[in-house]
Structure formats: C-alpha cells, structure tokens
Amino acid sequence: MKVSVRVHGYLEDKFRENAFEINGLRQGTTLRELVAGSWSGYGLSALPDQCIITVNYRIAQLDQTLKDGDVLDILPPAVGG
Amino acid sequence: MFGYAGRLLRVNLSDRKIEIESLDEGTARKYIGGSGLAGYFLVNETGVETDPLGPENLLIMMAGPLTGTRVPTSGRHAIVAKSPLTGIWGESDVGGTWGATLKRAGFDGIIVSGISDTPVYLLIDEDGTQILDARELWGKDTYETDKAIKHLHGEKAVTACIGQAGERLVKFAAVMTDGKDARAAGRCGMGAVMGSKKLKAIAVRGNSRVKCADEEALTRSLKEVVPKMVQNAKGLSTYGTAGGLPTMEFLGDFPIKNWSLGKWEEQAKRISGQAVAERMLTGRYHCAACPIGCGREVRIDSGKYAPVEGAGPEYETLAMLGANVLVDDLEAICKANEMCNRYGLDTISTGGVIGYAFEAFERGFLTIEDTDGLRLEWGSADVLLSLIDKIARREGLGDRMAEGTRAFARSLGPRAIEFAVETKGLDFPAHDPRAYNSVGLAYATSARGACHLSGFTHNFEKTLNMPELGYPEVQDRFGVEGKGRFTALLQDLMCMMDSLKLCKFSLSAGIKLTQCVEWLNIVTGWDVSAEEFMRTGERLFNMKRMYNVKHGTSRKDDTLPYRILTSRRKEGGAATNLPPLGELLSQYYEHRGWDEFGVPKPEKLKELGLA
Ligand code: SF4
Numbered sequence A: 001m002k003v004s005v006r007v008h009g010y011l012e013d014k015f016r017e018n019a020f021e022i023n024g025l026r027q028g029t030t031l032r033e034l035v036a037g038s039w040s041g042y043g044l045s046a047l048p049d050q051c052i053i054t055v056n057y058r059i060a061q062l063d064q065t066l067k068d069g070d071v072l073d074i075l076p077p078a079v080g081g
Numbered sequence B: 001m002f003g004y005a006g007r008l009l010r011v012n013l014s015d016r017k018i019e020i021e022s023l024d025e026g027t028a029r030k031y032i033g034g035s036g037l038a039g040y041f042l043v044n045e046t047g048v049e050t051d052p053l054g055p056e057n058l059l060i061m062m063a064g065p066l067t068g069t070r071v072p073t074s075g076r077h078a079i080v081a082k083s084p085l086t087g088i089w090g091e092s093d094v095g096g097t098w099g100a101t102l103k104r105a106g107f108d109g110i111i112v113s114g115i116s117d118t119p120v121y122l123l124i125d126e127d128g129t130q131i132l133d134a135r136e137l138w139g140k141d142t143y144e145t146d147k148a149i150k151h152l153h154g155e156k157a158v159t160a161c162i163g164q165a166g167e168r169l170v171k172f173a174a175v176m177t178d179g180k181d182a183r184a185a186g187r188c189g190m191g192a193v194m195g196s197k198k199l200k201a202i203a204v205r206g207n208s209r210v211k212c213a214d215e216e217a218l219t220r221s222l223k224e225v226v227p228k229m230v231q232n233a234k235g236l237s238t239y240g241t242a243g244g245l246p247t248m249e250f251l252g253d254f255p256i257k258n259w260s261l262g263k264w265e266e267q268a269k270r271i272s273g274q275a276v277a278e279r280m281l282t283g284r285y286h287c288a289a290c291p292i293g294c295g296r297e298v299r300i301d302s303g304k305y306a307p308v309e310g311a312g313p314e315y316e317t318l319a320m321l322g323a324n325v326l327v328d329d330l331e332a333i334c335k336a337n338e339m340c341n342r343y344g345l346d347t348i349s350t351g352g353v354i355g356y357a358f359e360a361f362e363r364g365f366l367t368i369e370d371t372d373g374l375r376l377e378w379g380s381a382d383v384l385l386s387l388i389d390k391i392a393r394r395e396g397l398g399d400r401m402a403e404g405t406r407a408f409a410r411s412l413g414p415r416a417i418e419f420a421v422e423t424k425g426l427d428f429p430a431h432d433p434r435a436y437n438s439v440g441l442a443y444a445t446s447a448r449g450a451c452h453l454s455g456f457t458h459n460f461e462k463t464l465n466m467p468e469l470g471y472p473e474v475q476d477r478f479g480v481e482g483k484g485r486f487t488a489l490l491q492d493l494m495c496m497m498d499s500l501k502l503c504k505f506s507l508s509a510g511i512k513l514t515q516c517v518e519w520l521n522i523v524t525g526w527d528v529s530a531e532e533f534m535r536t537g538e539r540l541f542n543m544k545r546m547y548n549v550k551h552g553t554s555r556k557d558d559t560l561p562y563r564i565l566t567s568r569r570k571e572g573g574a575a576t577n578l579p580p581l582g583e584l585l586s587q588y589y590e591h592r593g594w595d596e597f598g599v600p601k602p603e604k605l606k607e608l609g610l611a
Helices: A009-014 A029-039 B025-031 B032-044 B098-104 B141-153 B189-196 B216-232 B234-239 B240-251 B267-269 B273-279 B313-321 B329-344 B347-362 B381-393 B399-402 B403-411 B416-418 B437-445 B457-461 B483-500 B513-524 B530-550 B563-567 B581-592 B601-606
Strands: A004-007 A019-022 A052-055 A071-075 B009-010 B016-021 B059-063 B077-082 B091-092 B110-114 B120-125 B127-132 B156-159 B176-179 B183-185 B199-204 B281-285 B297-299 B308-311
Touching: A004 A009, A004 B025, A009 A071, A009 B183, A009 B234, A009 B240, A009 B273, A019 B059, A071 B240, A071 B483, B009 B127, B016 B025, B025 B032, B025 B347, B025 B530, B032 B059, B032 B077, B032 B091, B032 B110, B032 B530, B059 B098, B059 B189, B077 B098, B077 B189, B091 B176, B091 B189, B098 B156, B098 B199, B098 B273, B098 B399, B127 B141, B141 B156, B141 B199, B176 B189, B183 B189, B183 B457, B216 B234, B216 B513, B216 B601, B234 B240, B240 B267, B240 B273, B240 B313, B267 B273, B267 B563, B273 B281, B308 B329, B313 B329, B313 B347, B329 B347, B329 B381, B329 B399, B347 B381, B347 B399, B347 B403, B347 B416, B347 B457, B381 B399, B399 B403, B403 B416, B437 B457, B437 B483, B437 B581, B457 B483, B483 B581, B513 B530
Parallel strands: A004 A071, B009 B110, B120 B199
Antiparallel strands: A004 A019, A052 A071, B009 B016, B059 B077, B059 B110, B077 B091, B120 B127, B156 B176, B156 B199, B176 B183, B281 B297, B297 B308
16 A cells, blocks of 8 residues: 655655655554654654644544555644734 | 732823722632733723724723743733724734733733823833823834833833824724834734824833742642643744744635635745745744744845844734735745834734735726726735835825725725625634634634634644543544534633633643643632633623624624635635535524524523623
C-alpha cells in the first residue's frame, strides 16, 4: 500500500523534501502507527504534537486507517488571529 | 479581596469629576472581570437611547482577577462600550502590558463618561489620577503619542491611546497600547468612542503587587505547566500567529479576493510567518506574564516601503490587508500594518472595507470619479496604502469608507449589499465559515457581530480538544449534529477567558478548562467549581445577548452574508461546503433556552440571575 505525503509551511524545514511517497505499508495501518516512528526515515516521528494532518483534505484522527493512494497533508499548528 | 484591586475609577470628562468606587466581592464573583464585569456596568448604565458617540456612552477598560498576577497569558484587558460601528454591544480584547500596569496602579478598571471640551489625557498612578491637557498630542499618531507621554512621565508610563483615526471618529478606529510594541483593541470602534470623548490617551504607572490568595500553589502550578506551554506553543513563539497562515489557506479558511476564491497557495507562502521570520524579523515581544511571546518585531530599512520599524503583521492583518485584496508583497503589507497601527485602525475592518471597495469598483458600483482618480484594482499595494491614508483622514472616498462596510455598501445601493461580508455590521475576521460550520454559527450569534474569538470553535475542529466539555477528540468541521451545544459551550468558556483575562492562545498551548478554574481559585481564594465556572460564562453570554435584544436584535440578525451562505468556492480545502445556518441556529437556540426568535426565555434569565 502506498500513500503520498505533502508538507507545508515551516514544517518543510523538518523534512528532507516537501513531497514524497511512502511505499510498502501493510493494509490496516493507522495514522498513529505511521506517525509513531516506524517511518521516522521520512521525518514523521519529528512532528510537533499539535500539527494538523489531513487525509484527502479531511482533518484526520490518529486512529484513522489509511488506504492505498491516500494523500496526506501535514500542516503547521494554526491558532492565529 | 485577592486577585482584585477592589477599586474602580470613574472619570466624567464633561465636568472633570474623578471618583473612586469600591468593587464588592459578590459582584466580582458574579461577573468576574474583563468584558463580563465591564458589561455589567454598560448594561446598567446605557441603553437604546444612548448615542455611541455621545456623552452618555461609557468607555470601560477592565482588567480581570488574573491580570497583573504571574498566571501565564493573563496580561490582558477588555474595552467595552456601545459600538459606533454596529450600534449594539461592543467589546474588544487586548494584550500588552497596560492592563497589568493598571492593576498595579491599584485599579481593576476605569469607566469614562462625558465629553471633554478640549483634548485631554489621563495619568493614573498610585498617587492619584490627573486629567491633563492633550492639545499638543492631538493630531499625533499612536507611536508618537506613546513617545511623547513617556518623555513627559517616564519610560514606565504605559499608554493606551488613539491615533488620527480615533480623533476623526472612524467607526472602526482602534485603541492601541504599548507604543511600537503595538497591541490593538481593534474591533467595534472603541477608538472612535475614545475620540468622541476627546480623550487622547490613558497613561498608567504602577508598582503594587496584585495579591494572590495562595502564592505557593501558584508557584507549584507554574513550575509544572509553563514548560509544557512553551513546548506546545513553539510554532507560535517562533513564527507568530502567521506561522499557521499556509494551514488556513490549505483548509479553505482564508479570505481571498473579498471572500470569493478558495486557493492562493504560492502567494500565501510569500506572506506567511515563515517569510516574515526569514526577511524582516528582528525580535519578538510578550504581553505581560506570557511565556509564549507571539508579538513580532520587524524592520525594513530599504526599498519602496521603508522605513518600517516596530510591530509586525499578525495573521489577521496579513490575511485581510494581503489575501483579501490580493496583495502578496510582504513589505507593502508590513507598511500597511504600520500605518494602521499608527493611525489607530482595526486592520481587520480596514482590510474588509478595502476588499469590498475593490469589488465595488470592479463591478461598476464605484467609478473613477468616486475614487478621487484611484483605480481600485486587485493587488495594487499603492492603492491599498492610499486608501488607508484616506480612511484615517476621512478624505474623499475614505470618508464614506470610514463609516464601515455595512454603511458604505448601503450607500452604493441595494444590489451592492450582495458582496458585503459582515454580520451585525462587524466585518468578518480572517476565518471562513464555509471551512467550519461552527464558525458560521459563532459569527451569527456572537454579541459583537462576526467574531472568531467569541467561540474560538474552529480550533476545536482542527487541532484542540476539551474533554471537560465532552469533546475528547477534535470535532468534524463539516459536521452538523451537536454543533449547537458545542458552539454554545465554547462561547460560554470564551466569555470566562475574556473576563479572567486569559489569552485564548493559551488553549493552543495545552491549557484546559480545569486549569482555568484552578488558577481562578488559587488567585482569588474562592472555591469555584467547573460547573459554576461554566454557568457564569453562560450568564455573561446571555447578559450580552439581552443588551442586544433590547436594541432589537433577534433571529433576523443572527445571519451570515449572502456570499457565505450561497457561494461555493469550487476549489481549495473547503470547496463545496456551505454552513447550514438555519438548522444550526435551531439546535443552538434550543440548547441555550432561547425562543424561536433568539430571545432568552424568562426562565433561563431567572436561572442565570439576570431576571
Ligand atoms: S500568546 Fe501572544 S497575544 Fe497571547 S498573551 Fe502571549 S504574547 Fe500576548
């Protein structure tokens, strides 16, 4: 299973690239598992607590199960104004 | 009384009478402070017949029980008056160091009435209060006024003042504090109320300690909580409120071209907090007792828009004076921000009315004859700066725009109202209800008109949770079920934060309801339960509602602009959603115990001690 990841705003500094793909995920992988560090090579384990992740433009819950072809966007925390 | 100075200052500028009155504990516990306690006086002493710019209107500046203590992010105060922009409840919340200094000077708040026959300013310290001649200050901008007052009364004098916009009664004039480290009480035209009283500034000096009931418990709490807050709010400290600007754009929560477009990705990057940090940031500043420090200090020494020095633009400013008018030149926005700060203009309403004027020009409602020869073309930074100048000075077209978007739109004819983006006369801040259903409901029902801070709900549909209110998870932003209760409870909580005073960004740093209650009790020595805390918030929200109901507000006013209710943007992070306002309102009224027209029922008022 494969997902694509895009990184936005100042979080770009934390990653080697601002758009990349993650291949070879097992079926049923949750977002929490992805972020928990098994994919730390991609920098995901370095995420600040409060950043926002969307899956296919919907704000995601960490328990959400990922599907093949999902598009993940990782966004800086946004509290402003 | 712990936490409170226990004294309020009353100044009548018509007869130059100064009085000190004491604050009793019963009233303090029922209305807390900030906008709650200020509201108690506004509700009792002004009414339908009060002219917002007349001598009977009150200008109330009120700190809270936490202001001036070591509680993190408590360095805030509220300014409350009947709004000249909307004709109803007006309130504006502001940070900086003024509120904390007022407490240290021995006052919880100031209530100003009357109108002086010549310009004056107030000097308040522990030795007393003086009404001083401000004729030399009249005509100066807010940075100059702050400097002049510091020159006269010492560097420790902290000012809240108006610029030329307030003097000329621009309906969305701001009251600015802390000089170049500017903080704005921007919303609802509090600067015009101050200007109408011929009150140029209020300078405060103070050294007394605000007494806390249990200093040791506070020290223990701070040791535990502050490091976590600092960690959670790292992005906010490093990049300011604009660090999240690309996120807002991505989620479709961003005003682009007078709220008509859904995407502006590359341009958003150019005006983000990261771009500010890379190109012009020289430092950051903190409100009193704040470990986060989201204030930006910028400097531009060369180029077309130099010099700029002092407060940098916040998220709201970058969005409203940038994306909303399609200006993506960061230096130009910094200049526009500085002009607004110096003139004392609300950057949100300024960007709102200018975006509206650009569209009116494009659609032919304004011609080149109306605009004094200016071509109001999207993206023109020079026109943006010219219009700010004209509004503040009330010159030509600027005089009409200075009345606010609603009045300006009405002056252009009934069809021109279609694209005016305001609720109850207050321009939208830079969050789009099409990106969060709860924001639509919160804008429609907020006492002061379109306001993202009265509910702060979008953050709980994006990244925050509040288990104590039954929301352990982030809520679905496009969901409908249960949003009436959700929005109402968060509005009640925000009423309390606006009264304690605590900065709402502390929520983003991990602070929860339980912590707010604990700090209130540690500081005051009270035994307030979470239930009493929320019930008090509900009382304050209903008190504000009743003020508006007396002014004729009902369901017909709890609405959103046509564009927001009917126009899908077709692109971006909220391409197709429209807030289902009718359904949301019905849920909301039912939860609140209001009737079908949005009027609190007598039994609800009785239950809250407001009957
Ligand atoms: S987070 Fe920012 S606005 Fe809030 S109190 Fe701190 S410095 Fe002031």
